[in-house]
Amino acid sequence: MNEASGKASAKGSKPNDCRQPSKPRAQAPSPGLYIVATPIGNARDITLRALDVLAAADVIACEDTRVTSRLLAIHGITCSLVSYHEHNAEGARPRLMKRFKDGEIVALVSDAGTPLVSDPGYRLVAACIEASVPVTHVPGPSAVLSGLVLAGLPTDRFFFHGFLPTKRAARRKALKVVATVPSTIVFLESANRLVKALADMADVLGPRNSAVAREMTKFYEEVRRGPLTELAQHYATSGAPKGELTIVVEPPGSTPEPDAKSVDRYLSEALAKLSVREASVAVAAETGISRRRLYARALELKSRKY
Numbered sequence: 143m144n145e146a147s148g149k150a151s152a153k154g155s156k157p158n159d160c161r162q163p164s165k166p167r168a169q170a171p172s173p174g175l176y177i178v179a180t181p182i183g184n185a186r187d188i189t190l191r192a193l194d195v196l197a198a199a200d201v202i203a204c205e206d207t208r209v210t211s212r213l214l215a216i217h218g219i220t221c222s223l224v225s226y227h228e229h230n231a232e233g234a235r236p237r238l239m240k241r242f243k244d245g246e247i248v249a250l251v252s253d254a255g256t257p258l259v260s261d262p263g264y265r266l267v268a269a270c271i272e273a274s275v276p277v278t279h280v281p282g283p284s285a286v287l288s289g290l291v292l293a294g295l296p297t298d299r300f301f302f303h304g305f306l307p308t309k310r311a312a313r314r315k316a317l318k319v320v321a322t323v324p325s326t327i328v329f330l331e332s333a334n335r336l337v338k339a340l341a342d343m344a345d346v347l348g349p350r351n352s353a354v355a356r357e358m359t360k361f362y363e364e365v366r367r368g369p370l371t372e373l374a375q376h377y378a379t380s381g382a383p384k385g386e387l388t389i390v391v392e393p394p395g396s397t398p399e400p401d402a403k404s405v406d407r408y409l410s411e412a413l414a415k416l417s418v419r420e421a422s423v424a425v426a427a428e429t430g431i432s433r434r435r436l437y438a439r440a441l442e443l444k445s446r447k448y
Protein backbone atom coordinates (compact mmCIF):
# COMPACT_ATOMS: atom_id res chain seq x y z
CA MET A 143 0.00 0.00 0.00
CA ASN A 144 1.48 3.38 -0.98
CA GLU A 145 1.72 6.36 1.34
CA ALA A 146 -1.21 8.23 -0.23
CA SER A 147 -3.59 5.29 -0.02
CA GLY A 148 -2.42 4.60 3.52
CA LYS A 149 -3.30 8.13 4.63
CA ALA A 150 -6.69 7.97 2.92
CA SER A 151 -7.42 4.67 4.62
CA ALA A 152 -6.44 6.00 8.04
CA LYS A 153 -8.56 9.11 7.55
CA GLY A 154 -11.62 7.22 6.38
CA SER A 155 -11.64 4.52 9.05
CA LYS A 156 -12.66 4.66 12.71
CA PRO A 157 -10.32 3.64 15.54
CA ASN A 158 -10.67 -0.07 16.31
CA ASP A 159 -12.82 -0.50 13.16
CA CYS A 160 -16.37 -0.89 14.53
CA ARG A 161 -17.63 -3.32 11.92
CA GLN A 162 -20.47 -5.62 12.91
CA PRO A 163 -19.00 -9.03 13.77
CA SER A 164 -20.52 -12.07 12.15
CA LYS A 165 -23.11 -13.76 14.36
CA PRO A 166 -22.32 -17.25 15.63
CA ARG A 167 -24.37 -19.91 13.92
CA ALA A 168 -27.20 -21.35 15.98
CA GLN A 169 -26.64 -25.02 16.67
CA ALA A 170 -29.76 -27.14 16.27
CA PRO A 171 -30.78 -28.46 19.70
CA SER A 172 -30.67 -32.21 20.15
CA PRO A 173 -33.44 -34.12 21.99
CA GLY A 174 -33.61 -33.70 25.75
CA LEU A 175 -34.67 -31.28 28.48
CA TYR A 176 -33.70 -27.61 28.21
CA ILE A 177 -34.11 -25.47 31.34
CA VAL A 178 -34.64 -22.02 29.85
CA ALA A 179 -34.44 -18.76 31.82
CA THR A 180 -36.99 -16.11 30.79
CA PRO A 181 -37.20 -12.35 31.55
CA ILE A 182 -38.16 -11.21 35.05
CA GLY A 183 -39.76 -8.04 33.66
CA ASN A 184 -38.27 -6.61 30.49
CA ALA A 185 -39.17 -8.87 27.55
CA ARG A 186 -35.91 -7.97 25.78
CA ASP A 187 -33.90 -9.65 28.54
CA ILE A 188 -33.84 -13.00 26.78
CA THR A 189 -30.79 -14.57 25.19
CA LEU A 190 -30.42 -15.44 21.53
CA ARG A 191 -29.83 -19.05 22.53
CA ALA A 192 -33.03 -19.12 24.58
CA LEU A 193 -34.98 -17.92 21.54
CA ASP A 194 -33.33 -20.59 19.38
CA VAL A 195 -34.26 -23.36 21.84
CA LEU A 196 -37.83 -22.16 22.33
CA ALA A 197 -38.33 -21.94 18.56
CA ALA A 198 -36.90 -25.45 18.04
CA ALA A 199 -38.71 -27.16 20.94
CA ASP A 200 -41.39 -29.75 20.26
CA VAL A 201 -43.15 -28.58 23.41
CA ILE A 202 -42.64 -25.97 26.13
CA ALA A 203 -43.58 -26.92 29.70
CA CYS A 204 -44.59 -23.78 31.59
CA GLU A 205 -46.26 -22.67 34.81
CA ASP A 206 -48.92 -20.53 33.15
CA THR A 207 -49.52 -21.01 29.41
CA ARG A 208 -50.99 -17.51 29.15
CA VAL A 209 -47.82 -15.87 30.49
CA THR A 210 -45.55 -17.90 28.22
CA SER A 211 -47.83 -17.33 25.21
CA ARG A 212 -47.40 -13.58 25.60
CA LEU A 213 -43.62 -13.89 25.70
CA LEU A 214 -43.58 -16.12 22.62
CA ALA A 215 -45.88 -13.73 20.74
CA ILE A 216 -43.51 -10.82 21.43
CA HIS A 217 -40.68 -12.76 19.83
CA GLY A 218 -42.72 -14.28 17.02
CA ILE A 219 -42.42 -17.89 18.19
CA THR A 220 -45.13 -20.52 17.78
CA CYS A 221 -44.87 -23.72 19.82
CA SER A 222 -47.03 -26.26 21.58
CA LEU A 223 -47.42 -25.47 25.30
CA VAL A 224 -48.25 -27.75 28.21
CA SER A 225 -48.89 -26.76 31.80
CA TYR A 226 -46.34 -27.86 34.41
CA HIS A 227 -46.57 -26.43 37.92
CA GLU A 228 -46.48 -27.55 41.54
CA HIS A 229 -50.16 -28.59 41.55
CA ASN A 230 -50.08 -30.85 38.47
CA ALA A 231 -46.43 -31.92 38.37
CA GLU A 232 -47.05 -35.49 39.55
CA GLY A 233 -49.46 -36.14 36.71
CA ALA A 234 -47.68 -34.07 34.04
CA ARG A 235 -44.20 -35.53 34.63
CA PRO A 236 -44.89 -39.03 33.22
CA ARG A 237 -46.30 -37.47 30.04
CA LEU A 238 -43.16 -35.38 29.60
CA MET A 239 -40.97 -38.43 30.22
CA LYS A 240 -42.78 -40.21 27.37
CA ARG A 241 -41.92 -37.32 25.07
CA PHE A 242 -38.23 -37.78 25.91
CA LYS A 243 -38.53 -41.46 24.98
CA ASP A 244 -39.99 -40.36 21.65
CA GLY A 245 -36.88 -38.23 21.04
CA GLU A 246 -38.50 -34.83 21.51
CA ILE A 247 -37.00 -31.50 22.59
CA VAL A 248 -38.72 -30.22 25.73
CA ALA A 249 -38.10 -26.70 27.06
CA LEU A 250 -38.96 -25.99 30.70
CA VAL A 251 -39.70 -22.36 31.64
CA SER A 252 -41.16 -20.58 34.65
CA ASP A 253 -43.33 -17.47 34.51
CA ALA A 254 -40.23 -15.34 35.07
CA GLY A 255 -36.54 -15.91 35.71
CA THR A 256 -34.70 -19.20 36.09
CA PRO A 257 -36.77 -22.39 36.55
CA LEU A 258 -36.25 -24.50 39.71
CA VAL A 259 -35.21 -21.42 41.78
CA SER A 260 -38.31 -21.13 44.01
CA ASP A 261 -40.19 -22.65 41.07
CA PRO A 262 -41.15 -26.25 40.18
CA GLY A 263 -38.89 -28.44 38.07
CA TYR A 264 -36.19 -30.11 40.12
CA ARG A 265 -38.11 -33.42 40.30
CA LEU A 266 -38.37 -33.42 36.51
CA VAL A 267 -34.62 -32.82 36.26
CA ALA A 268 -34.00 -35.67 38.73
CA ALA A 269 -36.26 -37.99 36.72
CA CYS A 270 -34.40 -37.10 33.51
CA ILE A 271 -31.03 -37.76 35.11
CA GLU A 272 -32.23 -41.13 36.40
CA ALA A 273 -33.54 -42.02 32.91
CA SER A 274 -30.32 -40.81 31.21
CA VAL A 275 -32.17 -38.04 29.39
CA PRO A 276 -29.78 -35.16 28.46
CA VAL A 277 -30.40 -32.05 30.57
CA THR A 278 -29.13 -28.62 29.46
CA HIS A 279 -29.39 -25.20 31.09
CA VAL A 280 -29.92 -22.08 28.98
CA PRO A 281 -28.93 -19.38 31.51
CA GLY A 282 -30.38 -15.91 31.76
CA PRO A 283 -32.35 -13.60 34.10
CA SER A 284 -32.72 -14.31 37.82
CA ALA A 285 -34.47 -12.18 40.43
CA VAL A 286 -32.09 -13.60 43.04
CA LEU A 287 -28.93 -12.40 41.29
CA SER A 288 -30.47 -9.11 40.14
CA GLY A 289 -31.47 -8.24 43.70
CA LEU A 290 -28.08 -9.30 45.03
CA VAL A 291 -26.04 -7.13 42.66
CA LEU A 292 -28.33 -4.10 43.13
CA ALA A 293 -28.31 -4.22 46.95
CA GLY A 294 -24.79 -2.88 47.43
CA LEU A 295 -24.05 -5.56 50.04
CA PRO A 296 -21.28 -8.21 50.11
CA THR A 297 -21.55 -10.63 47.19
CA ASP A 298 -18.60 -12.95 47.86
CA ARG A 299 -20.90 -15.37 49.70
CA PHE A 300 -24.67 -15.44 49.71
CA PHE A 301 -27.42 -17.72 50.97
CA PHE A 302 -30.70 -17.95 49.06
CA HIS A 303 -33.63 -18.61 51.36
CA GLY A 304 -36.55 -17.94 49.02
CA PHE A 305 -40.01 -17.27 50.44
CA LEU A 306 -40.49 -17.22 54.22
CA PRO A 307 -43.43 -19.10 55.79
CA THR A 308 -46.71 -17.20 55.77
CA LYS A 309 -47.54 -17.74 59.46
CA ARG A 310 -45.75 -15.53 61.98
CA ALA A 311 -44.50 -18.25 64.34
CA ALA A 312 -43.06 -20.33 61.49
CA ARG A 313 -41.59 -17.22 59.85
CA ARG A 314 -39.78 -16.16 63.02
CA LYS A 315 -38.51 -19.69 63.53
CA ALA A 316 -37.10 -19.73 59.99
CA LEU A 317 -35.42 -16.36 60.56
CA LYS A 318 -33.79 -17.60 63.78
CA VAL A 319 -32.37 -20.56 61.86
CA VAL A 320 -30.65 -18.31 59.29
CA ALA A 321 -29.72 -15.51 61.73
CA THR A 322 -26.16 -16.80 62.16
CA VAL A 323 -25.50 -17.74 58.52
CA PRO A 324 -22.18 -15.96 57.75
CA SER A 325 -23.23 -14.60 54.37
CA THR A 326 -25.57 -12.18 52.67
CA ILE A 327 -29.11 -13.62 52.64
CA VAL A 328 -31.56 -13.27 49.76
CA PHE A 329 -35.30 -13.64 50.38
CA LEU A 330 -38.27 -13.47 48.03
CA GLU A 331 -41.54 -12.03 49.31
CA SER A 332 -44.98 -11.08 48.08
CA ALA A 333 -46.27 -7.54 48.52
CA ASN A 334 -49.13 -8.45 50.86
CA ARG A 335 -46.71 -10.07 53.35
CA LEU A 336 -43.85 -7.55 53.08
CA VAL A 337 -44.75 -5.36 56.08
CA LYS A 338 -45.11 -8.33 58.46
CA ALA A 339 -42.02 -10.04 57.08
CA LEU A 340 -39.83 -6.94 57.49
CA ALA A 341 -41.11 -6.39 61.03
CA ASP A 342 -40.09 -9.93 61.99
CA MET A 343 -36.75 -9.60 60.17
CA ALA A 344 -35.96 -6.40 62.05
CA ASP A 345 -36.90 -8.02 65.35
CA VAL A 346 -35.02 -11.30 64.81
CA LEU A 347 -32.06 -10.19 62.68
CA GLY A 348 -31.62 -6.68 64.10
CA PRO A 349 -30.82 -3.47 62.21
CA ARG A 350 -28.70 -5.07 59.49
CA ASN A 351 -28.19 -3.11 56.30
CA SER A 352 -30.62 -4.41 53.70
CA ALA A 353 -32.33 -3.67 50.42
CA VAL A 354 -35.83 -4.21 49.06
CA ALA A 355 -35.91 -4.43 45.25
CA ARG A 356 -39.08 -4.31 43.17
CA GLU A 357 -40.04 -4.03 39.50
CA MET A 358 -36.49 -5.03 38.55
CA THR A 359 -35.64 -4.47 34.85
CA LYS A 360 -38.92 -2.57 34.39
CA PHE A 361 -39.61 1.16 33.97
CA TYR A 362 -40.52 1.66 37.64
CA GLU A 363 -37.59 -0.31 39.04
CA GLU A 364 -36.91 0.70 42.63
CA VAL A 365 -34.35 -0.39 45.21
CA ARG A 366 -34.79 0.96 48.72
CA ARG A 367 -31.74 0.49 50.96
CA GLY A 368 -31.22 0.94 54.69
CA PRO A 369 -31.26 -0.88 58.06
CA LEU A 370 -34.02 -3.45 58.42
CA THR A 371 -35.54 -1.36 61.21
CA GLU A 372 -35.88 1.65 58.89
CA LEU A 373 -37.22 -0.40 55.99
CA ALA A 374 -39.79 -2.03 58.27
CA GLN A 375 -40.91 1.39 59.51
CA HIS A 376 -41.06 2.85 55.98
CA TYR A 377 -43.30 0.13 54.54
CA ALA A 378 -45.43 -0.01 57.69
CA THR A 379 -46.19 3.68 57.11
CA SER A 380 -46.35 3.84 53.31
CA GLY A 381 -47.84 0.42 52.68
CA ALA A 382 -46.39 -2.35 50.55
CA PRO A 383 -45.69 -1.76 46.86
CA LYS A 384 -47.16 -3.95 44.13
CA GLY A 385 -45.63 -7.16 42.81
CA GLU A 386 -43.19 -9.68 44.22
CA LEU A 387 -40.04 -8.41 45.84
CA THR A 388 -36.48 -9.45 46.53
CA ILE A 389 -35.07 -8.67 49.97
CA VAL A 390 -31.31 -8.77 50.53
CA VAL A 391 -29.84 -8.70 54.06
CA GLU A 392 -26.18 -8.27 54.99
CA PRO A 393 -24.27 -10.92 57.00
CA PRO A 394 -24.32 -10.81 60.82
CA GLY A 395 -21.66 -8.59 62.37
CA SER A 396 -21.20 -6.48 59.25
CA THR A 397 -22.56 -3.36 60.96
CA PRO A 398 -20.26 -2.40 63.88
CA GLU A 399 -21.87 -2.50 67.30
CA PRO A 400 -22.18 0.96 68.94
CA ASP A 401 -19.66 1.74 71.68
CA ALA A 402 -20.66 1.70 75.36
CA LYS A 403 -21.20 5.48 75.56
CA SER A 404 -23.52 5.43 72.56
CA VAL A 405 -25.49 2.51 74.02
CA ASP A 406 -25.93 4.37 77.31
CA ARG A 407 -27.10 7.44 75.41
CA TYR A 408 -29.65 5.42 73.43
CA LEU A 409 -30.91 3.77 76.62
CA SER A 410 -31.13 7.05 78.54
CA GLU A 411 -33.14 8.66 75.76
CA ALA A 412 -35.46 5.65 75.60
CA LEU A 413 -35.85 5.48 79.41
CA ALA A 414 -37.05 9.08 79.43
CA LYS A 415 -40.20 7.91 77.62
CA LEU A 416 -40.42 4.14 78.15
CA SER A 417 -40.21 1.47 80.83
CA VAL A 418 -37.00 -0.53 81.30
CA ARG A 419 -38.41 -3.45 79.31
CA GLU A 420 -39.75 -1.25 76.49
CA ALA A 421 -36.51 0.74 76.32
CA SER A 422 -34.39 -2.40 76.07
CA VAL A 423 -36.62 -3.76 73.29
CA ALA A 424 -36.48 -0.48 71.35
CA VAL A 425 -32.69 -0.14 71.60
CA ALA A 426 -32.22 -3.81 70.72
CA ALA A 427 -34.16 -3.25 67.50
CA GLU A 428 -32.04 -0.19 66.73
CA THR A 429 -28.61 -1.63 67.53
CA GLY A 430 -28.88 -5.40 67.24
CA ILE A 431 -27.55 -5.87 70.78
CA SER A 432 -29.27 -8.58 72.82
CA ARG A 433 -32.30 -7.50 74.80
CA ARG A 434 -31.09 -9.31 77.93
CA ARG A 435 -27.81 -7.37 77.93
CA LEU A 436 -29.60 -4.06 77.32
CA TYR A 437 -32.20 -4.81 79.99
CA ALA A 438 -29.47 -5.33 82.58
CA ARG A 439 -27.74 -2.10 81.57
CA ALA A 440 -31.04 -0.19 81.57
CA LEU A 441 -31.70 -1.33 85.15
CA GLU A 442 -28.26 -0.02 86.15
CA LEU A 443 -28.89 3.36 84.53
CA LYS A 444 -32.34 3.56 86.11
CA SER A 445 -31.00 2.75 89.59
CA ARG A 446 -28.28 5.40 89.28
CA LYS A 447 -30.85 8.03 88.44
CA TYR A 448 -32.89 7.24 91.53
